Amino acid sequence: MTDSLCLPLLRLTMAEAQLFVSQDEFTCSLCLDTLTDPVTIPCGHNFCLKCLSNCWDQSQVCSCPQCRHTFTTRPELNRNTLLNEVTKKLKKMTLSSPPPQNYAGPGDVECDFCTGKKFRAVKSCLTCMASYCQTHLQPHYEVATLKHHNLVDTDRNLKEKLCEKHQKSLEIFCKTDDSCICMMCVVTGHKNHEIVKLETEREEKQKQLGATLSDIKRGLEETEKTLKETRRAMEEMKTFSSRCVLPADGDSLNFTVTAEFSSEDLRKELSGLTKSVKKISQWVIMTRTPSAHEAPVFALQPPEPQSRDDFLKCEFVL
Numbered sequence: 001m002t003d004s005l006c007l008p009l010l011r012l013t014m015a016e017a018q019l020f021v022s023q024d025e026f027t028c029s030l031c032l033d034t035l036t037d038p039v040t041i042p043c044g045h046n047f048c049l050k051c052l053s054n055c056w057d058q059s060q061v062c063s064c065p066q067c068r069h070t071f072t073t074r075p076e077l078n079r080n081t082l083l084n085e086v087t088k089k090l091k092k093m094t095l096s097s098p099p100p101q102n103y104a105g106p107g108d109v110e111c112d113f114c115t116g117k118k119f120r121a122v123k124s125c126l127t128c129m130a131s132y133c134q135t136h137l138q139p140h141y142e143v144a145t146l147k148h149h150n151l152v153d154t155d156r157n158l159k160e161k162l163c164e165k166h167q168k169s170l171e172i173f174c175k176t177d178d179s180c181i182c183m184m185c186v187v188t189g190h191k192n193h194e195i196v197k198l199e200t201e202r203e204e205k206q207k208q209l210g211a212t213l214s215d216i217k218r219g220l221e222e223t224e225k226t227l228k229e230t231r232r233a234m235e236e237m238k239t240f241s242s243r244c245v246l247p248a249d250g251d252s253l254n255f256t257v258t259a260e261f262s263s264e265d266l267r268k269e270l271s272g273l274t275k276s277v278k279k280i281s282q283w284v285i286m287t288r289t290p291s292a293h294e295a296p297v298f299a300l301q302p303p304e305p306q307s308r309d310d311f312l313k314c315e316f317v318l
Contacts, residue, residue: 030055031067034091038083043069049077093176111136126150126169129158175200193284233266237273 028035028053037049047055056062056074063070102120104110105314110118111133121131122175125140132140140146150171155161161170168182176193186195 026083026090035083035087038080038087039077040080040083041065041075041077042071046083049079050238052077108146109156121154124153124155124158126152126158126161126171129162131155131158140247171198172196173198175201230266233270237270 006128026035026038026046027033027047028038028046028051030047033048035046038046039049039052041047041052041064043064043066045064047065051063055065061070062074096270104118104120109121109124109131111121112130113136114133119133119135122134123137123140124131137151140149140151150169162168163170163182163185166182166184168184170180170182172181172183172186172195173179174181174185174190174193174195176195177190180198181190181195186193
């Protein structure tokens with residue numbers, strides 16, 4: 001057989017081998033990775049040169065790590081040139097092979113360019129107004145005229161992003177009319193209007209929304225804090241009312257809560273309550289026993305006036 005006939009047959013044989021040989025058959029059993037600088041030992045097994053050298057350097061016996069065949073003398077390790085070329089090509093094929101793709105399922109956006117059963121789209125192009133799978137998206141990364149296209153995450157509602165009048169993508173925001181428009185709209189109906197890119201307007205709106213949400217959150221926190229203080233004060237008032245015994249005549253403590261109750265009203269009431277408690281604490285507890293068979297009666301008596309002003313403030317009962 002001539003060399004010209006052998007070459008195509010050799011290429012065919014290698015192509016067939018490429019279909020049936022998996023990467024696992026070129027994996028080192030020591031590092032569990034694709035062979036690097038492969039060496040073949042007398043028992044027929046292959047290992048990385050570095051892996052096998054380290055293994056034998058740390059052992060007193062030279063044996064095959066895979067079949068455990070023991071060698072009386074340490075075999076000389078020489079790189080298997082043919083196997084080395086095969087593993088290099090295998091690594092190159094692994095790096096250059098496209099990532100696995102999945103067929104579009106329920107809820108997925110389908111690729112607009114797949115025929116038959118469609119793959120799941122990974123990107124949508126607002127310039128082409130179409131969605132692409134990983135394979136059909138590749139030209140957008142390689143062709144110069146497509147590299148400037150506006151790629152976004154997959155969107156099943158691309159038609160809603162088209163101008164109804166010109167069927168062009170909505171890329172501009174008109175601040176004057178507060179609406180999204182296309183480039184044709186800028187020329188035909190929005191001359192001398194204040195316009196910005198849609199992305200710029202979106203970022204500005206997001207900042208405004210973030211500031212508004214922060215203000216609302218801060219207001220809710222302040223309201224919640226005031227409400228907690230009010231509840232705590234009301235509980236203290238209830239506790240005081242249940243424990244104190246007021247005088248039978250006069251100087252009773254009154255608390256009035258109206259519909260227009262506020263924290264300021266509460267502070268005023270508490271201030272008056274504090275003064276009244278301080279005043280009552282200065283009174284003298286008088287004990288009076290009507291008879292031997294009756295329980296003693298306790299009463300609060302104001303202290304003796306210490307000055308003319310105190311004397312004038314006293315109430316006399318005739």
